Amino acid sequence: MPHYMLAAHTRADEDQDSMTAEEQRASWERIQTIETEMKSKGAWVFSARLHDPDTATVVRMSNGEVLTTDGPFAESKDHLGGFYLIDSPDLDAAIAWAAKVSEAIGHPIEVRPFAGVAWEPGG
């Protein structure tokens, strides 16, 4: 089945800090419920949450030398906070999952089809 990335985009100024501990726990519980459902329906492949963009390192090759700069590749208020890789028959099914995740975390979700996915040999 085709794979989609559900990318959660968050804004730097409205990170989790703006949530109370209670809200964070409620959000986490909603996410757990959705992930359980994703797994039971065979949609879940992989999910990940990322550290803040200021922990990122951009690497470039310049005249055979490795150049590194700190911070994210694109300076932007919005950044990728985490993502799911899901297996879904078509865009409508992927949108339905994205709607659930977006509702749970209170952030927009970018749904993007994978052009190809490679797994480790025998994986």
Add this chain to the structure above:
Amino acid sequence: MADASPATAADIGRIFREESGRSIAALIRVLGDIDLAEDAVQEAFVVALRRWPADGLPPNPGGWITTTARNRAIDRLRRQAREREVIGEAAAIDPPSTIDPTSEEVGPVKDDRLRLIFTCCHPALAPEAQVALTLRLLGGLTTEEVAAGFLVSEGTMAKRLTRAKHRITAARVPYRVPEDHELPQRLPPVLAVVYLIYNAGLTGRDESSALCVEAIRLARLLAELMPDENEVAGLLALVLLIEARRAARTGRDGTVVVLAEQDRSRWDRALIEEGHAIVRRCLRADRPGPYQLQAAIQAVHTDAPTFEATDWSQITALYDQLFQFAPTPVVRLNRAIAVGEVDGPGPALGLVDDLLPELEGYHAFHAARADLLARLGRSAEAAVAFDRAADLAPTEAEREFLRLGGRSSSR
């Protein structure tokens, strides 16, 4: 066929317009590929253009096109050895060896055009892409014709279509009719696309009136395919009743003729009767929605023998109902205009002025305000408002009409 009469290029052009949407829709289902389906149908029409003028029309031209196109597409796939799986799938649905190209089309179980319009108008596509795809794939318009209707270059439109089709393929926009429970979300963009096509034809240049014809054809098709959806019926009634008055909206010299001044004998009675019958059926079903209410408003207008005899209080009440579904400033503006005919220009002007911040950039707002001011004898203010309206109006005919102080409405 001994009794077949020779077909002219014009006949074939008409058949293309009427039938290509159905053929493309069926082939997308069989082949799972929009471009392949489009190319195959094009090719089939090229064959038709060569054969039909001499041989005459086959008994079912649309079916002949679909069958020929399918055979061509399958031949092409066969030549492309790498795509064997797709051939297997197509052959499983309809083994090409058993198709007799002269036979009647082996009809699809359900009309594929419904799948196609829901795919073209998928909410994941931008409205301008939805419109372009619908006209190109279902309407059988050329890219050049679609571009002309929306005042963009052919190259721009070609790019828009290519991107939209790529998006459908890459993101796997499904090719299916939504379930009943999905319709409340999925039907509105379909209806909006058809209405947008109609309005583009209405407000555009003369050449774009083909879009009105196409929108009505699409509305009829939807009403036929979804007979239980009242809003679909409402949309059809709405475009029929506006279409009935289209010729009378323009004077012999190409100028704008407002409703109050229109020669009602130029209204198309057959379209009005058809529209009214649909509106009555909707009223009986009693499940109102925005398109049905707009159609009902048009029905009240087209029911009146003269402008003065219009049942304006009925129109005001319908706008109140419409506002429940579509709480927009434009609906409030139209309601205010109706109030102006019931309670006079004074109270109406108050309602119109309330809309100033939201509708400052909308020519019809300034035109309505100007008309009310003129009726109140405040001619200097009216002149300023007419000028503002003229500056904002989308077409030259409207600009000219408004610069003359909306003179044909000198009441």
